[in-house]
Amino acid sequence: MKILIVGPSWVGDMVMAQTLFQCLQQRHPGCAIDVLAPEWSRPILERMPEVRQALSFPLGHGVLELATRRKIGKSLAGQYDQAILLPNSLKSALVPFFAGIPKRTGWKGELRYGLLNDIRILDKERYPLMIERFMALAFEPGAELPQPYPRPALQIDAQSRDAALAKFGLSLDRPVLALCPGAEFGEAKRWPSEHYAKVAEIKIRAGWQVWLFGSKNDHPVGEDIRSRLIPGLREEAVNLAGETSLAEAIDLLSCATAVVSNDSGLMHVAAALNRPLVAVYGSTSPGFTPPLAEQVEVVRLGLECSPCFDRTCRFGHYNCLGQLKPRPVIEALDRLVGDPVEVE
Incomplete structure (x- = not known):
């Protein structure tokens, strides 16, 4: 069984997609899974043992370029038994269609009839979690998902990790608190700098x-x-932000004694590395994309106006994050790692 996955465009979504790959390997032991995705995602996919290879997709998000998609599709013709599409866009269905892959599976999206021949109708109440929506595509429509759910688990090469430590002159002589204060989604997911600074100081x-x-x-x-x-x-x-490659960031995050992060791609990376994690939520909800790991504390205020899922605060105050003070985060850290653990 050879399966082509058309991957998502966000770091966190790509990490969560590993649950689909795990389900496919469970259903079709030894199947070959290739993932067509942006080049930036290669370091994530290379750390997933379920994936045979990452196929670089050269077009940016939202770019059509029909001729390029046809050329890529033709280059993949005859290589796969099934394609599974994680994006819901029409554009994402073009390459598997041009490749002539016999079974093309995905959720009903924008005008994809004819491009897909295994179209699923999403029941959002049955599958509230993003990973459930990914995992369901590994099975026949209506099938029960396996319990307990698999969790993303990135594998780290010790030699690669040590090289990253040496490159940036870092040592593990003291416990490491990793802070991930960014969020590509927008300001409404960023806990204020002064709060992060207080946690760092303590x-x-x-x-x-x-x-x-x-x-x-x-x-x-x-x-x-x-x-x-x-x-x-x-x-x-x-400050390693912008200094490391994604591969180096993943390897260095694996060294963290604990992590504090906004709801971001790096939050999901930290969870997939099984690092003790405090996840700070503002405009988004852990009910849709929670960090999937054992040692996790979610901290949020749950104001009446949240979750709104807006990139910027419609009221301009960002109270869901600004009023979330450092103390609950420090207390969550203490519950997770009151006595710092050695990094393996």
């Missing part, structure tokens, strides 16, 4: 070191957090 005074993670866009936020620490403490916080 843990540094307790003998920890702090590593800040994120994309290039998050580097200024990391610097803002560091600037709020007094000299002597500031030096114990390293």
Whole structure:
């Protein structure tokens, strides 16, 4: 059984997609799973043992370029028994159609009749979680999903991890608090810098070191957090946001004693690395995309106006995050790692 997955466009969604791959391997032991996805996702897919190979998709999000999609599809002709589409867009259905893959599975989306021949109708009440919507595509319509649900589990190569530590001059002589203060989705998912800084200060005074993670866009936020620490403490916080590749960020996150993160792709990466994790939610809901791990504490206020799922606050106050003070996060950290554990 050879299966082509058309992957999602977000880091967190790609991590959660591993639950689908696990279900496919359970249903078709030894099946070959290839994932067609943006090149940035390769470091994630390479750390999933269920995936045979990552196929780089050269077009950006929202770009049609019909001729390029036809060319890619023709290059894949005759190689797969089934295609499973995780995006719901019409564009995502074109490559499997042009490839002539016999069975093309996906949820009913924008005008995909004819492009898909195994169209599913989504029951959002039956499948409230994103992973349930992914996993259901591994089975026949109406089938019960396996219990307990699988969890994403990224595998780290020790040599690659050690190389990242050496490259950035990092050591594991003290407990590591990883902070992930960014969120590509928008401001309504970002816990304020001053709150992150207070958490960092408390843990540094307790003998920890702090590593800040994120994309290039998050580097200024990391610097803002560091600037709020007094000299002597500031030096114990390293801003890695925008400095690491995604592969290096994953490997370094695996070293964390604990992680505090917004609802973001790195939150899902930390969960898939089974790191003790405090997840801070504002405009979004853990009822749809919760971090999937054993050692997780979700902290949120649950105001009347949230979750709104807006990128920016329609009222302009961001109270769901601004009024969420550091104390609940510190208390959650203490419950998870009151006595810091050694990193394996």
